[in-house]
Amino acid sequence: MFMSVKQAAEKWGISDRRIRVLCYEGKIPGAYQEGRGWKIPIDAVKPVDGRYKSTESLLDMIDRKKKELDTMRPLTEGEVERLREQFIVEYTYNSNAMEGNTLTLRETDLVLRGLTIDKKPLKDHMEAIGHKEAFEFVSELVNDNVPVSESIIKQIHYLVLADKKDDRGVYRRVPVRIMGAKHEPVQPYLIQPKMEQLLSDYAESTEHIVTKLARFHIEFEGIHPFIDGNGRTGRLLVNLELMKAGFPPIDIKFTDRIFYYNAFDEYHVKNNLSAMGKLFARYVNECLDMYLKML
Template identity: 40%
Template sequence: MTPAGKVFAKKRELDALRKKVRPGALDGLEHSQRIDITYTSNAIEGNTLTAGETALVLEKGITISGKPLKDHLEAVDHARALNWVLEIASQRDAPIIEMDIRNLHHLVVANSKSEIAGRYADRARYVNTDVGVHNFPAPTEVPALMQTFSQWLGAARNTPQTAFEAHRRFVGIHPFNDGNGRTARLLMNLVLARAGYPPVAIRPEDRPAYIAALEIDQRGGGHAAFDNLLFERLEQTLDLYLDAARQARDSSADATRIIPMRR
């Protein structure tokens, strides 16, 4: 079975299980996943908060001693952006438009870098790769590229393949001065959520393979490595939800089972 076939089959099983558990049965897992996605996405970009520290910042509003204020602000910004993504994900018939993407970026850096929030790049952007320096499209090219990208995304079907392609294409444009990686991963999760899939985390330990796969795609080497990595993470996420849903189903069955009375 193909990677796409496996995740589709597991999603179908999860959809069926969701109908057999009480409302809210998976809320605990979904809350934990939101914190994990914020932690992992920021960690990939160099944020020094640990998973536990990220949870304290988001759940308790605690300031972690010795950690930069920027790292705290990034955690709060990302969590709010993710909440917004999952709120609008239910609007499955409304196309994702360019203003949605700019608003998403605005939320991602609202407090940590407010001066660039939602504004397209006004300087050159570069990244060091294994084969040298890669430069992204010039700022003057960004508006037209984003218009074309948004038109494609607005017309595309909500599928995992579309989600992964949106991530790759967005990163290839790199339309903002900073925050592109976090915005790309949130945009990917917006498409996944609209397709009925749970959002996925790309973990810090995935970073070498993740960056290498993006670089291969940017060099024209294809997107197979990138898609395979993301299908693996999506399948693992579905396994988490399936396990939680099975436990919730079994608990519901136990609660409703009639216990014979002793005579």
């Protein structure tokens, strides 16, 4: 569901022109241009106005809202289930769509309910089911506070790659290239040591969890340890660690894919982490707002 620039302006109490500027600058996740107008997600949250100085940074704001959410815990089983059901369909749709899955949001919902979509590939059905099962496995890991490891990463990947049985949960043995990317993944013989170093660096990092995960995610995707399913596995790992730290999981929208892909190039070409860090922070902040509003 989307709203127009005019509807967003009325909802947030700011001018039409300001809404267009925010859309153009990519500050409204999920907004995209259609013809001369903009389509804005109906559940989009009004962006923080960066034109004015604030004593509270976005990361400080996230920490404050997380503390507020902590006061409402533990959530009841009904509250947890409601939040989970609302999240998992859209998350599965968006994460799979990033990788070329052709199921629509509605079709993804139907597949996860056990139905088959006529004229859609079996692969797309299996990817949706596999992603849901992988997220449920991640949720179990969160409950047990299991440390991230190569073994855990391979288990998550095994569930994600439901349609390629021979490649599930094993590091690739051939070189690969990512079409359009400005970074070339490491050679197969370097995957093992690079993964060990990545996990060691992550464990030792004292950065804010959002910044830390932005760096981890880019480095993981840069290694590209598997022949397929790296993006979905990487985004599941981000949510595993966010949820273990007490934050809601995030769902990077398919409509934000250009900003997301550009953030990788910003890091690999300019050594600039802020693009991915800001994208993650914005999503975490919006998810916290949604949880606080619902609860």
